[in-house]
Amino acid sequence: MGGALLKKFKTLFFNIMYTVGSNLLTLLVSTIVTLFLPKLLGIESYGYFQLYLFYVSYVGFLHFGWCDGIYLKYGGEDYEKLDKSKFSGQFYALLISQTVITILFIAGILLFAKSSAEKEFVLLATTINIVVLNMRTFSTFILQATNRMKDFSVITIIDRLIYIVIVLGLLVMRVDKFEYYILSDLVGKIFSLLISLLKIKGIVFPKKSRILWDNSESIDNIRVGINLMFANIASTLILGIVRFGIQTQWSVAIFGKISLTLSISNMLMVFVNAVSLAIFPLLKRVNEREYAKIYPIVRSIIMPLVLVALLCYYPLNIILTNWLPDYADSLKYMAIVFPMVVFESKVSLLTNTYLKVLRKERQIFQVNLLSAILSLISTLLFVFALKDLFLSMLSIVILLAFRSSYAEIILARYIKITIYQDMLLEFLLVGIFIITSWNLGMAVGGIIYSISLGFYLILKKNNFKEIRELIKTQK
Known part of the structure; x- marks a missing residue:
């Protein structure tokens, strides 16, 4: 019993080290952005940048608990033992739904948004995050649920590393347009999404015959999540x-x-x-x-x-x-x-x-x-x-x-x-x-x-x- 408990704590320790390591980079990025961006952008432009971050924090709700259900149902499972064909069907069904929602939001903003050019840019940039963030959430939730914390940490590191490299370049050039910093955030997220898909390539790139379109599984995941x-x-x-x-x-x-x-x-x-x-x-x-x-x-x-x-x-x-x-x-x-x-x-x-x-x-x-x-x-x-x-x-x-x-x-x-x-x-x-x-x-x-x-x-x-x-x- 004692040895088993010690083994669990050892696993927990290494998983924490992986996630803390990746989050140290996140903290470094947050520190740099917090210290230098307000000083360079000015109060109003920095306000728009914060508005973008504020809106993006709500994007994750547009998968309607789908990813949360997968996380709760399959938490603690072994990745190799997952039914890849079933998860492939879930991945592509989610991708289609998020793409449709994104298109509807973009159309709504372009047709009905009566705001400043800065506010419209913030809204459009937020909308792009719907597909990018929610599909990455699908990948990372599977990695977290199956205890692949090292792979999850790599995705976080790539996201923040690409973002901070671009941001440092913009800071050195003293670029004072908030739009460029929002685009930098999007670039980091898109690259990390691509890496996250490679981490679950058995699910994302299956043979055509192995995609199982299971509506009852989708409904159950949403019900649970x-x-x-x-x-x-x-x-x-x-x-x-x-x-x-x-x-x-x-x-x-x-x-x-x-x-x-x-x-x-x-x-x-x-x-x-x-x-x-x-x-x-x-x-x-x-x-x-x-x-x-x-x-x-x-x-x-x-x-x-x-x-x-x-x-x-x-x-x-x-x-x-x-x-x-x-x-x-x-x-x-x-x-x-x-x-x-x-x-x-x-x-x-x-x-x-x-x-x-x-x-x-x-x-x-x-x-x-x-x-x-x-x-x-x-x-x-x-x-x-x-x-x-x-x-x-x-x-x-x-x-x-x-x-x-x-x-x-x-x-x-x-x-x-x-x-x-x-x-x-x-x-x-x-x-x-x-x-x-x-x-x-x-x-x-x-x-x-x-x-x-x-x-x-x-x-x-x-x-x-x-x-x-x-x-x-x-x-």
């Missing part, structure tokens, strides 16, 4: 509704500034998402009785690390305020939204991963839908009625904290664990961080939060000892 897709839509809307409200109520320039702050606050999520991708297929192969043992261990490792990572806020804020003085008025909001990484990490790494493995997609949807409804209410109140940017930004963290806690309470009920004391401590630390950083400045806020964090780590020392002893027993 639709709840997760709706959950993802609702999840995106939690933040998206607030951002959309800011975009409509304030200028594109303000939207760009706020988006920069959110992008910086989300940079740590690169590593979190890398780890979560590796955990899902592993958990699918673990006996459900082990979940209650594994969850507290993973939680006791992840949450202290994330809370320590909040210390990055202080040097980041100083560096960025001096580097991007035009954005100084928006960077102050980092004190409010930076802790979103605490709650997003818990959802991405822990609650959602476990609920997916337990096939509780409806519960994920329930949590996200309620959070999205609360987001709509808070946006109507703080953005449109009160027109208060401070309260609008604060609502983001409160909403994410609510979603994280509600999801964890549901999960704790299923796997029969108690987490209320840990949740209370985390809320207390985040509250101290926000209040001191916003009201007392960098130096005093940093000192008070560091002391509070020290007390928290002392309280958690018994958990660390238990983890160390468990690892020793598995050697």
